[in-house]
Amino acid sequence: MKSSAFIKIIAKAYRVEEQTVGLYTRFMKEAGLITSGARGVNAPHMHPRDAVRLTIALLATGTAAHAAPLYRRFAGMEVQPFASKDQLVPNSGISEGATLEAVLLHMFSADMFPEGIPGGGPMDCNPYLELQEGQRIATIKYSTLVNGKLAHDEKNRATAFFMTRDRPRDMAAQDRQAHGGIFVSRGLATMSLSECAIPFYLEWRDKVSWETMEKETADEKEQRFRHGNFTLAKGLWFDRDLGEGV
DSSP states (O other), X not given: OOHHHHHHHHHHHXXXXXXXXXXXXXXXXXXXXXXOOOOGGGOOOOOHHHHHHHHHHHHHOSOGGGHHHXXXXXXXXEEOGGGSOOOOOTTOOOOTTOBHHXXXXXXXXXXXXXXXXXXXXXXXXXXXXXXXXXXXXXXXXXXXXETTEEEOSGGGEEEEEEEOSSOOHHHHHHHHHHSSSSOOEEEEOHHHHHHHHXXXXXXXXXXXXXXXXXXXXXXXXXXXXXXXXXXXXXXXXXXXXXXXXX
C-alpha cells in the first residue's frame, strides 16, 4: 500500500481524523522515521514498521509536532520481566531485552495469524496496548494460556511492562518535567490493532497491493483466487527485511 491508503487505514482503525493522521505522518517522515520517497506510481510501499511507529507516536502524544521525539522516547523501552506476570502468551515476541517497537512489529507482521501454534498468535491473545504520556510507561495486556487454552478473563490477563532503566541524566530531567499534572493515557484494543494490521497481512498472503484488492471486481477477485490469474505486485513490504530501517 502507498502512503495515501496507509493514512486512511490508520485513521479508520484508530478512529482518528485523516487530516490528523496525515499531519503525524508528515512529521515522522520529516524526521526520517517513516518510509518516504517518490510520489505517484513510483512511491514506495509502506511497511508494518511504519504502522508500528505511527501507532506509538499517536499514543505517546496529542501534539503532532511532538510525534518524533515522543516516538523515540517510547519505542526503545525494554520489557521488564521482573514487573510482569509469567508470560504464558503464545508467540508474543516478548523476550528478555525486547523493546516496545520490536514486540509491536512482531504483532503487526505476517506472524500475526500463525498456523500450528497452540493458542494462535499475539492478536489471538486479545492484546490491549497503552502508553502513559507523563509517566513514561507502556504496557501490553494479554490473555494467557491456561491448561492449553486461552483464558480471556481479567484474572488470567498477563501484563508486560515497558520502561527505561538507567536513564541518561538529560532524559531523566525531561521525564521529571513531564510528570505531574493531569495524567494522560492512550490505549488501543485488539479490534483496532487488528484492523490496522490486517491489510498488511492480506498483502503478504495474496501478494498484491491493498489498492489492487480495493479496486478489484468480484470477477477479478475470483480469477485471482481460483485460477491464479493475476500479476504479483512488486516492492510490497514483505520484500523488505523486517530488520531494515526506513
